[in-house]
Amino acid sequence: MNTARRRQLIEQMLRSRSAQSQHEIAAALSARGISITQATISRDLAALGALKGSGGYVLADTGGRSDGETESVLESIRTHSLSIRAADSIVVIRTNPGHANVLGAAIDMRLPTGVVGCIAGDDTLFLAATSRAVAQRLATRLTRAQNSEH
Incomplete structure (x- = not known):
């Protein structure tokens, strides 16, 4: 199976629905006759x-962007x-172990204004x-999101 079809x-x-683990995703694909490694998943x-949150893996929201950020990315932060x-x-954003890469991929897809x-x-x-000013504004905005109760 090609990469595009598997990702689809x-x-x-x-x-x-959300998936609690990569193993759950592998099992669902296996039920369709698709063998896949954890690294590929x-x-x-x-x-x-x-993004992986308390409810498991979910897709980042692609609608309703505000200045390049999505609610899902802010929720993940x-x-x-x-x-x-x-x-x-x-x-510099410090995360729980194992979460920086997935959060980084979501941010890469929707780079906030001023982030290269x-x-x-x-x-x-x-x-x-x-610039230093852009970094400071972004850190302030993300810190507000981090501290908000939503």
Whole structure:
């Protein structure tokens, strides 16, 4: 099965319901006769902009964007970020272990205004901004989202 078709199936599944784990996604695909590794599922989820919250994996919302950010990304920041700081023209977001990469992929798909790129590790994201002022404004906005009760 080609990558595009497999991702389409995963996207359809996540649009109809959340998945608690990558194993659950693999089992659903296996029921359709598709054999897939956890590493491939992880790459597919990142490419699709899927986020993992307390309800499991869901697709990031692509509608109603405000200044390049979506409610799903902001919700993920509320759920998973531990700290957000501006350091010169970079915004550093610390997350729970294992969440930076998926959050980074979602942000990459909808780069906020003034952000030129994103690098994510296991528990840290670096957002490169066009200037120190842009980084400070973005850090302030994301910190507000992090602290909001929604």
